[in-house]
Amino acid sequence: MRKRTLARGLAGIWWVTLFFLYAPLFVIVLFSFNSANSTAIFENFSLAWYRRLFGNEQIINAFGNSLVLAVSSSIIALVIGCLIGYGMYRHRHRKLGWLIVLIYLPIVLPDIVFGISEMAFFVQIHEWTGLLQPGLGTMIIAHVTFQIPFVALIVYSRFVGLDPTLFEAAKDLYASPIKRVVHFMVPTIKPALISAFFLSFTLSIDDFVISFFTAGPESATLPIYIWSAIKKGVTPEINAIATLMIGAVAMAAIFSMLFNRRGRR
Amino acid sequence: MSYSGAVPTARSRAMVRETRHLLFSVAPGAVWIFIFLVLPSAYLMGVAFMTNGPYGLPQMPLSLDAFERLAGVGFLGWSPGNLYTLLRSLWQTLVSTVLVVIVAYPVAYYITTCREKWRPILLLLVVVPSWTNQVIRAFGWMNLLAPGTPLSSLAESLGLVAPNMGLYPSNFAVTLGLVYNFLPFMVLPLYAAFEKLDTAQVQAAQDLYASPVRAFWHAVFPQTLPGLLAGTVLVAIPAFGMYVIPELLGGGKGMMLGNLVANQFAGSSNWPLGAAGAILMLIATFIGLFAMRRIGKRLGGGEEVVI
Numbered sequence: 001m002r003k004r005t006l007a008r009g010l011a012g013i014w015w016v017t018l019f020f021l022y023a024p025l026f027v028i029v030l031f032s033f034n035s036a037n038s039t040a041i042f043e044n045f046s047l048a049w050y051r052r053l054f055g056n057e058q059i060i061n062a063f064g065n066s067l068v069l070a071v072s073s074s075i076i077a078l079v080i081g082c083l084i085g086y087g088m089y090r091h092r093h094r095k096l097g098w099l100i101v102l103i104y105l106p107i108v109l110p111d112i113v114f115g116i117s118e119m120a121f122f123v124q125i126h127e128w129t130g131l132l133q134p135g136l137g138t139m140i141i142a143h144v145t146f147q148i149p150f151v152a153l154i155v156y157s158r159f160v161g162l163d164p165t166l167f168e169a170a171k172d173l174y175a176s177p178i179k180r181v182v183h184f185m186v187p188t189i190k191p192a193l194i195s196a197f198f199l200s201f202t203l204s205i206d207d208f209v210i211s212f213f214t215a216g217p218e219s220a221t222l223p224i225y226i227w228s229a230i231k232k233g234v235t236p237e238i239n240a241i242a243t244l245m246i247g248a249v250a251m252a253a254i255f256s257m258l259f260n261r262r263g264r265r
Numbered sequence: 266m267s268y269s270g271a272v273p274t275a276r277s278r279a280m281v282r283e284t285r286h287l288l289f290s291v292a293p294g295a296v297w298i299f300i301f302l303v304l305p306s307a308y309l310m311g312v313a314f315m316t317n318g319p320y321g322l323p324q325m326p327l328s329l330d331a332f333e334r335l336a337g338v339g340f341l342g343w344s345p346g347n348l349y350t351l352l353r354s355l356w357q358t359l360v361s362t363v364l365v366v367i368v369a370y371p372v373a374y375y376i377t378t379c380r381e382k383w384r385p386i387l388l389l390l391v392v393v394p395s396w397t398n399q400v401i402r403a404f405g406w407m408n409l410l411a412p413g414t415p416l417s418s419l420a421e422s423l424g425l426v427a428p429n430m431g432l433y434p435s436n437f438a439v440t441l442g443l444v445y446n447f448l449p450f451m452v453l454p455l456y457a458a459f460e461k462l463d464t465a466q467v468q469a470a471q472d473l474y475a476s477p478v479r480a481f482w483h484a485v486f487p488q489t490l491p492g493l494l495a496g497t498v499l500v501a502i503p504a505f506g507m508y509v510i511p512e513l514l515g516g517g518k519g520m521m522l523g524n525l526v527a528n529q530f531a532g533s534s535n536w537p538l539g540a541a542g543a544i545l546m547l548i549a550t551f552i553g554l555f556a557m558r559r560i561g562k563r564l565g566g567g568e569e570v571v572i
Contacts, residue, residue, distance in 0.1 A: 021390075025394060027405055084290065102298050114302070116309065116543060117308065142301070222398075242405075257385075
């Protein structure tokens, strides 16, 4: 008897928590279809805000900036991070404590400190040399900085999971180091490369704070655009763009669920 | 007598080659992080010890002005504003972490009681909201808590808030936003701990007629401590430095340290003061990480705490 009440209580807490987790997202989706310019009263179903969305050049630009930033920073971080990951593996018997500290620094630093120190530094360098004008360039630099550790750790753990004799075999098989990289290394760590790229991409697309402080006037990303729109005064247009972003996340969730299922079969 | 360098042996040549390899593979990333993160942080720390110039930019004589300002000493005598912000940050971190723990325990346990094939899906359901951008999530709460919404009207009719004020912006909204934001980070490690739970101990406690509370406290809780610790690291440390949630949900009276720091670089410019705040945040972060590691090691489950 007592056990059953416990189970019921747990299930109750679960459903309430689920409601709590999805209510704010649901409200955004609901009011994006509201015909009235209100986030309190739902009048009629309408797609007016979506129509306005696709006519809004700023939003299209922000979306483009987000994509350019995410793709280019992920590619750079992939190359640099891979090298570190491999170096860490190959020389894992040496004392590399300083390298570990360096790699964990971007992960443990609070993002507000991260963003502000970069911004202050870039501004000062710009004053002295004229380089590093705030814009997409500085944002790419900042994003690469926080992506490198994740790529390096993913690649490193993939190498650690490999049979060490494979490297000897590859050495016997291919004389030139370049051939070894092309025919052995890259194919064997391909899954790690793919997941590192997607993780970097997601981190970049999702980032707000670091982008916000390193951005220039012309390089607002989607989250920055939404932020400034909220600050200026809420319009249901934000609900519409946010709904599209929530939709993208929902798609990703469904994919990962299907992928998970198939992986276990 | 050593003649190293004069006649390179095969071994030393291999050493040189290995070192060169290490340099070529590791150097680009290490230099990148050094130039674009270590140097900027060092620069920021230097700024904290400089004087505030006319445009908010740092100026030369070195001083401790910024830290005095942070402690509340200003031109007009002492004012507690900045100290309140600090205390509020600590308080919000504490309250939201405790609330997250209280919610996460039953949720994580509930998932382990479900059938095995459902568990990944239930976990995914908990995690998915945190995949959406944090600005959007905070905006969702703004929509839910604004004056005139059903929740706000309910709170008004219960006399919890003054009429027409709504539940947002307020400290309550910030706490709620923090709990919402960080709940998955506690559920995941707790779930991992529950899944490894040695149920024989719980069974033994029940056989010995322990009350559910005592059984939980003596047989279950100690086993979930590593998960709790990992979760606390993932929740409390980022919560203390949170910027977006207090900025959107808190208003002027809900400001936390992150906003104090950021404001000094934007509106009311005072770079040294902002940098001093950033140093404080760094110190708190490292004390937090260090303390958790120590506790983790003492529990013997140190390696399970992901830092």
